[in-house]
Amino acid sequence: MAKELTSKSKNYSQWYNELVVKADLAENSAVRGSMVIKPYGYAIWEKMQAQLDIMFKETGHQNAYFPLFIPKSFFSKEAAHVEGFAKECAVVTHYRLKNDENGNGIVVDPAAKLEEELIVRPTSETIIWHTYKNWIQSWRDLPILCNQWANVVRWEMRTRLFLRTAEFLWQEGHTAHATKAEAIEETYKMVNVYADFAEQFMAMPVIKGHKSENERFAGALDTLTIEALMQDGKALQSGTSHFLGQNFAKAFDVQFANKEGKLEHVWATSWGVSTRLMGALIMAHSDDNGLVLPPKLAPFQVVIVPIYRKDEQLTQISEKADEIIAKLKALGISVKYDDSDAKKPGWKFAEYELKGVPVRLAIGPRDLENGTIEVARRDLLSKEVVNIDGIDQYIKDLLDDIQKTIYNKAYKFREEHTTPVETYEEFKEVLKNKGGFISAHWDGSPETEQKIKDETKATIRCIPLDAEEEEGKCIYSGQPSNKRVLFALAY
RNA sequence: CGGGGUAUAGCACAGUCCGGUUAGUGUACCUGGUUUGGGACCAGGGGGUCGCAGGUUCGAAUCCUGCUACCCCGACCA
Numbered sequence: 001m002a003k004e005l006t007s008k009s010k011n012y013s014q015w016y017n018e019l020v021v022k023a024d025l026a027e028n029s030a031v032r033g034s035m036v037i038k039p040y041g042y043a044i045w046e047k048m049q050a051q052l053d054i055m056f057k058e059t060g061h062q063n064a065y066f067p068l069f070i071p072k073s074f075f076s077k078e079a080a081h082v083e084g085f086a087k088e089c090a091v092v093t094h095y096r097l098k099n100d101e102n103g104n105g106i107v108v109d110p111a112a113k114l115e116e117e118l119i120v121r122p123t124s125e126t127i128i129w130h131t132y133k134n135w136i137q138s139w140r141d142l143p144i145l146c147n148q149w150a151n152v153v154r155w156e157m158r159t160r161l162f163l164r165t166a167e168f169l170w171q172e173g174h175t176a177h178a179t180k181a182e183a184i185e186e187t188y189k190m191v192n193v194y195a196d197f198a199e200q201f202m203a204m205p206v207i208k209g210h211k212s213e214n215e216r217f218a219g220a221l222d223t224l225t226i227e228a229l230m231q232d233g234k235a236l237q238s239g240t241s242h243f244l245g246q247n248f249a250k251a252f253d254v255q256f257a258n259k260e261g262k263l264e265h266v267w268a269t270s271w272g273v274s275t276r277l278m279g280a281l282i283m284a285h286s287d288d289n290g291l292v293l294p295p296k297l298a299p300f301q302v303v304i305v306p307i308y309r310k311d312e313q314l315t316q317i318s319e320k321a322d323e324i325i326a327k328l329k330a331l332g333i334s335v336k337y338d339d340s341d342a343k344k345p346g347w348k349f350a351e352y353e354l355k356g357v358p359v360r361l362a363i364g365p366r367d368l369e370n371g372t373i374e375v376a377r378r379d380l381l382s383k384e385v386v387n388i389d390g391i392d393q394y395i396k397d398l399l400d401d402i403q404k405t406i407y408n409k410a411y412k413f414r415e416e417h418t419t420p421v422e423t424y425e426e427f428k429e430v431l432k433n434k435g436g437f438i439s440a441h442w443d444g445s446p447e448t449e450q451k452i453k454d455e456t457k458a459t460i461r462c463i464p465l466d467a468e469e470e471e472g473k474c475i476y477s478g479q480p481s482n483k484r485v486l487f488a489l490a491y
Numbered sequence: 492c493g494g495g496g497u498a499u500a501g502c503a504c505a506g507u508c509c510g511g512u513u514a515g516u517g518u519a520c521c522u523g524g525u526u527u528g529g530g531a532c533c534a535g536g537g538g539g540u541c542g543c544a545g546g547u548u549c550g551a552a553u554c555c556u557g558c559u560a561c562c563c564c565g566a567c568c569a
Contacts, residue, residue: 032561087567123569157492157567164568217569237569274569307528346529353529364528374528491568 023291023354025278026161033159033166040355041278043299045169048277049149051201051296052171055193061145061173066127068150069118074126078251084218085122088155090166092118120153125219125244125270128174129252136176136266138257143186144176162279163236163491170274176249176266178256183267184222187243190271191224194239202277203294203407204228204284205414206238207437207486209462213446214453217270221245227461227486229414230283233435235461235488238280241271279491284410291356292379294406295399300336302328302395303357305348307364314339317363320388324361324373327392333399353378358402359395379406420484424475427487431458437488441481443474452476458487 025041028034037045053063069092075082096112121127128146135141153167173190177183191208198206206226216223220242228238249255249265258264285292295301304324306317318339325335336357338348345362352360360383362374373391376383379402386394417436421427430438442448442460453459467483474481 028561084568152569154568158565159568168569170569240569272569276569305528309527341527344527344529344531346527346531348530349528350530362528366528 023282023356025282025291028161031166033156035161035165035167037169037275040299044281044293044297045275045278047297047299048197048201049171052193052197052273053149055197056147056171056173059189059193061147061175063149064146065148065150066124066131068121070121070124070127072117072119074130075119077126078219078247080247081125081219081251085154088157089122090120090153090155092120121150122152122154123270123272124148124150124152124172125174125248126252129248129254129268132174132176132266133252133254136254136256139178139259142176142178142256142266143182145173145186146175147171147173160491162282163276165275168275170272172270172272175269176254177269178258178264178267180245180267183245183269184243186269187222187224187241187271190269191226191239191241194226194241194271194273197273198226198228198238198277198280199407201294201296202281202284203296203403203410204238204280205407205411207462207464209464209467209486211240211462212449212460212485214449215459217242219244219247220270221247224465225462227437227488228280228284229417229436229488230280230491231286231413232283233417233489235437235486235490236276236280236283237461237490238277239271239273242269244268244270285406286356287381289350289381290354292406293356293358295358295403298334298356298358300334300357301399302333302335302359302361303348303352304335304337304361304363305345305352306337306339307345307362309365313365316368317365320363320368324388324391328395331392331396333392333395349376353381359398361395377402379409418486421475422472427458427475428456431456431487431489435489437461437486439484439486440475441472441483442485443477443479443481445477445479448474448476448479452487458489461486461488461490 023040024038025044026035026037029036072091075085093114094108094112095114096109097106098109100107132144135144149169149171151167151169155166156164159165175183175186177186195206195208198204206228208224208226211217211223211225217240222243224241225237226239228236230236246265246267248268254266255263256266281293281297282291285294304321306314306321308314308317321337321339325337328335343351349360356378358378360376360378362376367373367388371388372385373388374383374385375395375398377398414437417434418439419430419434419436420439421430427438427440438458449460463483463485467485469482470484472481472484473479
């Protein structure tokens with residue numbers, strides 16, 4: 001990593017890309033804007049998936065799978081939706097290749113043109129609602145609470161590793177309800193699941209809130225979001241939950257017979273989080289030595305590095321290490337023992353710091369003599385020598401403490417970088433010199449938000465769910481406002 | 492699509508302005524030895540169509556033309 005780059009550096013994306021690559025998480029692939037997720041990075045994603053999946057099941061959802069390809073005509077059925085996604089779709093037009101007669105290698109066979117083009121899903125509302133039409137006839141068929149783990153493709157003009165790749169992995173929940181109230185309740189329920197996941201597992205504090213009209217999902221009546229603050233003062237939308245009203249039910253003609261025997265359109269929600277969460281995790285916690293992973297999402301929570309000169313020493317150390325590993329595993333702690341002879345201890349120390357392993361244990365001849373072990377924690381970069389008796393419980397407590405400490409650090413950072421302002425001058429000053437969330441009054445009009453965006457690049461990240469009623473004046477127009485909203489520069 | 496930049500070993504770069512030995516440095520890699528409590532040291536070794544295609548020239552990584560890819564800044568966005 002270049003020395004002048006730090007986590008506070010203005011060239012944050014460069015620092016981030018360096019870290020991501022060096023931490024062995026991902027790299028850009030041969031295809032523009034898409035990524036290869038390397039094994040260590042994918043292990044983190046699997047941890048996230050596993051936990052989210054548990055939380056979805058706990059809230060009554062089931063997994064299902066829908067097609068990758070969506071007929072083009074499906075997209076035109078919901079006007080706002082097609083408007084939102086038309087500009088960034090990958091389109092399949094042919095189904096066969098052939099050898100070129102002029103010797104130019106393999107070419108697309110013009111004879112194999114598809115009758116109707118297929119869109120590689122940018123999101124699955126359309127294909128799913130097409131399917132739901134066949135699943136729903138009566139109020140007895142509702143609700144439908146499905147989630148899909150899948151990849152989607154959005155042909156973005158500009159991409160950024162993890163945060164905005166052309167192809168990304170995500171989950172998308174799609175639910176169908178008999179009543180408006182039940183659908184709205186579902187929308188809130190899932191944004192709460194996301195917030196709990198972010199805070200309890202990613203150790204990343206988030207603000208729950210409504211998106212403004214300008215930032216709302218294409219086709220939604222309301223979009224709830226969790227917004228996190230990165231260390232460079234920019235905000236990242238980390239998950240969204242949409243109340244879709246009856247828009248998709250009407251577009252795909254999905255009606256059910258209610259208890260009175262009358263036909264009604266179904267109410268819908270959709271919600272999703274993506275591999276962008278990986279980017280959030282990295283950018284929220286990393287320091288100049290590399291990743292800092294919360295213990296609950298680390299592929300392994302503890303690494304043991306033996307320090308030895310001779311093979312006999314390694315044998316003795318390994319015996320001790322095996323005892324410790326057995327004890328730690330009994331407490332549900334994941335451990336890697338790195339007795340590889342290929343690298344020296346110093347190299348391993350640096351490497352596991354880069355990878356963000358929460359706790360590092362080192363055992364050498366000195367420890368064998370004294371009955372001790374060296375314990376280093378990644379979040380504080382501190383280390384101490386402790387007695388080996390009771391080490392298992394000691395590590396368990398330490399992991400809990402690290403999880404909390406990482407969260408508290410991020411929380412403190414966010415509190416220190418959330419600034420209430422009263423005037424537009426103040427707004428611009430804070431935005432330029434301090435960054436972070438800016439809490440300000442807004443008149444509620446899309447025009448005002450657009451003007452502020454044009455002039456400062458800052459957008460309304462959300463209207464917080466817990467915003468207090470408060471008389472005020474819009475910082476831009478001076479019109480009356482009854483609550484503050486959060487502005488920030490965003491990724 | 493607009494504006495700027497880059498393309499030379501797995502990676503990071505120098506060399507290009509001002510053409511001229513066998514294209515170089517760091518790192519990584521291979522072999523041997525000494526090392527191992529914070530990214531070791533010594534010695535030896537392998538690895539290059541200098542992005543692609545033309546052109547100028549006795550001679551091109553270097554000059555000219557065209558093309559392509561990537562990066563950064565905008566418009567777009569989970």
